[in-house]
Amino acid sequence: MDFVIIGGDAAGMSAASRAKRHQPNLRVTVLEMTRDVSYSACGMPYNIADPQRDMDDLVVREAAVFEKKQGIRVRLRHEARRIDPESRRVEGVDADGRPFSSPYDRLLIATGASPILPKIPGIKLPGVLVLKNLEDGRRLKHYLSGRKIGRVVIIGMGYIALEMCEALAARGIAVDMIKPRPGLLPWMDSELSARVRAELEAHGVGIHDGRAVENITAAPGGGFKVGAADMTISCDMVIVAAGISPNSRIAADAGLETGPMGAVSVDATLRTSNPYIYSAGDCADAFHVVTGKRVWIPLALRANRAGWAAADNICGIETRLSGIAGTAVFKVFDLEVACTGLTQNEATTAGFLPETVTIKTRSRAHAHPGSASIHVHLVGDRETGRLLGAQMVGREGCAHRINAAAVALHAHMTVADFSQSDLAYAPPFGPVWDPLLTAANQLLKKL
């Protein structure tokens, strides 16, 4: 049997390895557009921060190793362009422009996502860079190393933009972020996002929200001018981090159903609307554990897990994924910023009657040295009492704490039940009442 995989990153290579482990005789072919497979994309900002580190540190396993050790056929620089569901073939072109055609019995679409390039004059100038795949990372790091870069403008303020602020600051580079919509992390509770803003400003980052970039022009003496309606920023490099969109065109063209944001629709077994085709990773959607509805929240853990599950199902081992809570964490200089589940707005949209609470407490016990403040925001449902979502910001103690709330969402716990959780306490690690419990106790009073 031929198992063909389009895309050799997290989901694709997880599926390839897992399928080979299940069925050593399965012919597994990975068609990868770039020259890289299996690397830690999320590690790129941290790698870029350190000029001494090689970008290839992030490669977890090279294509040759997959070939030799696992017998997976990895076709690098093979661009899949068309799926023919009738004849069950993937067609495309290789590195030399030669057409190829791969027949499949089962196909996995793991094409990932691509950076959104806003329609701005100058967006394709050399020195205006994106950061999605490893080749982007190499290009960006090379650009930084090759010239004197004093200031960078980042278009966008999502978590990649925020992580890049820290990475660039670590190299002594000044950063301005700019985006058209007002509000930094507008999905976040205002008290929490204000704290993130203050952290960025304390590190000298310019935050220009509510300003649409109208053009990027190459400056005569080198560098760029980034122009908005009422301001122009001069800089030496531009990073476009204005969001990503699923690479689902090839799936849609093959007649597969797509869902939110155009992502490929899959069921709990990762199967698309075609029984021979599966999809996993940043190109595919998922069911939200709180709403039960389809969502597109592209994150690394889901990609890995979905790759495994798709391989299981393709190999006849039924695996159903229960869905995602959208749990995420990122570092903004010295802050840990974490979230899971629904925001108040998302809860309203999903038909809940949300009630929220925002508290500020300490990261360590009363009188314990080194304590910092932690903000917690919880969303609950007035009708059912269910916990719907959580957000946390603090200098310590947020990144792993959020997981307790995530598990509660998976279990469909009420705020009352969650508030009774027996969480860990010792003075160096938190107050007697964990910040999440204090917030739950407060929210309970309002429900």
Add this chain to the structure above:
Amino acid sequence: MDFVIIGGDAAGMSAASRAKRHQPNLRVTVLEMTRDVSYSACGMPYNIADPQRDMDDLVVREAAVFEKKQGIRVRLRHEARRIDPESRRVEGVDADGRPFSSPYDRLLIATGASPILPKIPGIKLPGVLVLKNLEDGRRLKHYLSGRKIGRVVIIGMGYIALEMCEALAARGIAVDMIKPRPGLLPWMDSELSARVRAELEAHGVGIHDGRAVENITAAPGGGFKVGAADMTISCDMVIVAAGISPNSRIAADAGLETGPMGAVSVDATLRTSNPYIYSAGDCADAFHVVTGKRVWIPLALRANRAGWAAADNICGIETRLSGIAGTAVFKVFDLEVACTGLTQNEATTAGFLPETVTIKTRSRAHAHPGSASIHVHLVGDRETGRLLGAQMVGREGCAHRINAAAVALHAHMTVADFSQSDLAYAPPFGPVWDPLLTAANQLLKKL
């Protein structure tokens, strides 16, 4: 209505404050044997570590403040000696040896626990000290400050003993721990406890398990000799940290039912077998969320929570506590040691068919600097697939991670369901697959 509380620490003062908030006209009287109420007992080792800090930093609120601001009558150095359930009175003696008698409509027994003093000749010599209440802490710190202390022997190896190792080492004091039963943290998976042992040894702590102390004698030139069958340790001070037992005698004498370890038996509303008497804190038992059976696991969060819940119920606001998972964390030098739920042995005793897994993974993502190893041990049930318990040891990332497993225990999740949890990922904070998920995936294969 008269609400009398015996014991003014976590459970007692939580109940007093909460009851007064519910019913400002309620007469609330706290009978406290020592001269302190409301302090962070768990903070004592960390306070002792720093000669500059005053032990009274740990007082959260003084008795006078409870009196003035909240109208709670706090009777310090009032020792309750007898409860008469017929006439509903508590009898005892005050600081001057005068008898008192307090009538109650509702009584809360929050008498806490006391250190167990092994029957060893010399155990009551001055300089052989315990650490339970704030007065113990003051005495111990005063003893340390007043003389040259080069070496301390700790009898016992529980978490107070381990925290004191770090506290004493911070003051440049050598430490030996000794106890009769073999094994450091014998309830813990052997791979994890070996790591804790290595950490202690790396910091020069002498670990003498399987050695019963036979006598403590005052040495001629000052200091002590701690003698066991085959060894004698000379030291300048002895700390007895050989466990605690519930202060439930007064309850048992009043005919109240007691349970595991002799703790006062309470229902989910914290009511004892007498409808007018409640009990909360280290003297009372609880239901375990995994087994549903009574257990005695005295920890600070439960004490606070139970104090609140008892006050709620006494004030006519029905509150039922769902029980405890026994979640705990402590710091051993640079290690975070955390656990929740059942050990393999406890699971067997409770009638489960336990299967376990122990894994070693990293605290941060592939190639991310500063990563340390994390050990995770999980216990699951072969029959039902349920997650039963978790243990973690690592230099970072254990203290808050354990809470995700604790919530899963509250939700009676299977290992399969837990393994699907959408936990947070970012390179500085963990691998893509959270250590708990990696362990759950491994355990799943064995179930």
